[in-house]
Amino acid sequence: MPSPVVLALLFASPFAFAEALPIVAEPSPERQKQLVHLVRQDCGSCHGMTLQGGLGPALTPGALRDKPVDSLVATIYGGRPGTPMPPWHRFLTEPESAWIVQQLLAGFPEE
Numbered sequence: 001m002p003s004p005v006v007l008a009l010l011f012a013s014p015f016a017f018a019e020a021l022p023i024v025a026e027p028s029p030e031r032q033k034q035l036v037h038l039v040r041q042d043c044g045s046c047h048g049m050t051l052q053g054g055l056g057p058a059l060t061p062g063a064l065r066d067k068p069v070d071s072l073v074a075t076i077y078g079g080r081p082g083t084p085m086p087p088w089h090r091f092l093t094e095p096e097s098a099w100i101v102q103q104l105l106a107g108f109p110e111e
Ligand code: HEC
Pocket: 038, 039, 042, 043, 044, 045, 046, 047, 055, 056, 057, 059, 063, 064, 067, 072, 075, 076, 080, 083, 084, 085, 086, 088, 100
C-alpha cells in the first residue's frame, strides 16, 4: 500500500503540470523530424533560417517568452489575417502547432 504522501503526489502532480505547461501530445519521432524540417525550411523562409527574424518576427525563446502560448498556437494554426502569416492547418494539426510552440520556447532543435 503506497504511503499517503505518495498518493498525494500521484494525484496532485498532473494538475500542477497542467497549470505550468500546455498539455502537448508528443508527435511520433518520425513526425517530429518532419515538423523540424518544415519549420526550418518553410517557416524559415519568412522568419529567417535561424529563426532570428526576416519578413516575420524572430521566433527565438527570448522573443516569444512573454507572449501567450495559446495565441502563438492559434497564429500558427490559423494564420494572422491581414498579415503575410499564413494558416498552416492544412499541414499541421493543432497539437502539432502546440508542439512547435513548445519547441520554439525551448530553443528550436536543429535538423
Ligand atoms: C509568408 C511568410 C511567413 C511564413 C511562411 C510563416 N510566417 Fe509566421 N509570421 C509572418 C509574419 C509577417 C508574422 C507577423 C504577423 C503580424 O504582423 O502580427 C508572423 C507571425 C508569426 C508568429 C507570431 C509571433 C509573435 O511574435 O507574435 C508565430 C509564432 C509564427 N509566425 C510562426 C510561424 C511558423 C511556425 C511558421 C511555419 C509553420 C510560419 N510562422 C510561417 C510571416 C510568415
